[in-house]
């Protein structure tokens with residue numbers, strides 16, 4: 001058996017750690033089930049600094065050190081890899097997660113200490129890597145779903161790992177290997193609803209994989225059927241994700257019985273009082289199952305006695321829960337059923353209330369379906385959490401004002417995110433050159449710059465630059481229509497757009513279908529850059 | 545509750561314990577103040593500034 005150290009890298013340092021890394025907790029459980037010796041160091045939870053990471057690396061003779069996570073763990077992962085190579089040189093370093101999966105070749109070159117990368121789902125690939133290391137083998141290219149180093153230099157991507165379909169055969173996550181009492185339960189609170197605010201022992205569960213929508217800023221970690229392999233111009237394999245006209249998805253979910261048993265396990269073992277569903281979009285599963293899945297999960301909640309019952313003093317017994325919904329896929333009936341089983345709040349990625357913006361983002365929602373679901377959710381007694389984004393490719397002054405009016409009318413208090421092209425998303429592929437141009441051609445700097453989408457990184461708006469978006473967001477928050485009107489006049493003058501004409505640098509035939517055509521967008525960006533270059537040399541005003 | 549940062553299904557050769565990072569009053573103040581930054585809340589982060597008033 002192999003001696004395995006799994007390290008959860010640090011993420012979102014500006015906030016306290018709130019989520020046990022579900023993927024790593026599952027991989028730890030799988031490796032233990034296979035008979036390996038496993039330890040977890042949750043660097044994100046402990047936040048103890050490099051000295052402790054070094055001590056962990058020398059605490060035993062590790063055969064494998066594994067780490068990975070979402071894109072924004074990059075800086076932490078790079079640091080861990082360096083420490084691990086220095087303090088545990090004998091260990092095979094395995095990296096996985098959305099970070100590696102979106103850019104496997106780049107990651108292997110930026111982090112030379114990684115011996116093997118797990119591309120996409122790790123449920124089968126990771127234990128196969130562990131077995132190979134245990135047997136003394138290092139021919140990782142024989143294992144599907146890996147990227148590894150050729151003995152003579154260069155990288156090999158093995159065949160793509162098919163997704164696992166029998167999800168219920170997975171063990172429950174090894175929550176016990178994480179500091180629940182010391183760290184996570186103290187940070188249980190979720191300020192999205194009264195019940196979330198009072199949560200004191202929360203655990204998260206991920207009960208499905210996939211989302212049927214194609215939001216162009218979204219990335220599904222290569223575990224939602226969103227990943228394909230393609231040969232590049234040199235004949236080398238590489239990953240490919242959503243592209244205009246090419247969208248692939250695989251919708252997979254645990255049975256309601258597995259979900260019930262998982263929650264019961266969490267309750268019996270850890271006495272939880274709140275569950276956060278991490279699922280990308282619960283409503284995709286509900287629709288896909290013929291409207292039975294959510295209903296059956298709610299029945300599990302009732303049957304197991306977890307549906308909350310209010311006490312006279314305002315507290316309750318049972319387990320409240322929350323998750324992610326979708327404006328067009330939810331129904332009035334399912335929302336009511338969910339509330340009766342204890343659902344307290346649902347996150348909606350409304351993103352925008354401007355029809356011309358909604359048409360281009362791939363959300364499958366309209367202003368009307370946004371409004372309808374908003375009221376249905378409130379009527380059901382669930383708090384909708386209405387997420388908003390600005391800085392979309394065709395964002396303009398009209399869309400900005402439409403959003404402000406909607407917030408004003410609906411009582412929405414929100415600080416919108418900025419449309420951010422995380423690697424793996426369609427807009428990362430479409431705007432790749434433009435993104436790298438904003439970082440002097442250094443894509444690694446872009447990755448290091450990524451954090452919450454509430455701070456600005458690469459801009460993909462055709463109309464506004466970073467400074468403008470920051471200023472506009474500030475004025476939006478204050479519902480300061482006057483300042484926005486005034487700035488529009490300056491903007492129009494700078495761009496020679498007359499009053500009355502649409503407030504956009506995109507012509508009428510450059511919205512809708514145009515923005516869904518990557519080649520056209522790329523050539524328009526080139527054109528506008530050429531014009532900018534001319535403008536700069538002639539001294540004319542230019543924003544980009 | 546345990547002081548061990550490593551958790552797993554076997555005993556490691558060495559134990560690694562949490563370094564109790566005692567939060568100082570200064571740390572606590574700076575963190576609380578940062579949450580309310582804006583308006584009349586402004587402060588100097590002492591760890592980031594170097595000063596020597598004797599230097600001419």
Ligand code: B12
Nearest residue numbers: 022023066067068070071072096097098121122451452453
């Ligand atoms: C929990 C979570 C977070 C947590 C991170 C907690 C953590 N330590 O993991 C927090 C709250 C910090 C977070 C923040 C953000 N998130 Co988030 N988050 C999620 C969420 C809801 C669940 C992740 C999860 O557990 N998935 C299920 C497990 C099973 O998958 P997994 O962890 O990827 O693990 C599998 C593989 O990737 C692989 N694997 C993973 N790690 C490792 C390690 C090794 C060694 C190996 C071999 C394999 C391996 O094996 C596992 C099994 O197949 C997902 C949505 C989702 N359902 O996935 C979004 C998601 C990951 N987040 C996303 C986004 C956009 C964000 C934000 C940018 C949003 C924002 N507000 O701005 C921020 C970034 C904040 C910041 N400053 O860093 C995106 C993608 C992000 C990306 N590019 O990587 C997702 C997919 C949601 C979406 N569809 O938009 N997020």
Ligand code: SF4
Nearest residue numbers: 211213214215218280
């Ligand atoms: S609905 Fe949500 S999870 Fe689905 S593609 Fe859009 S942003 Fe991503």
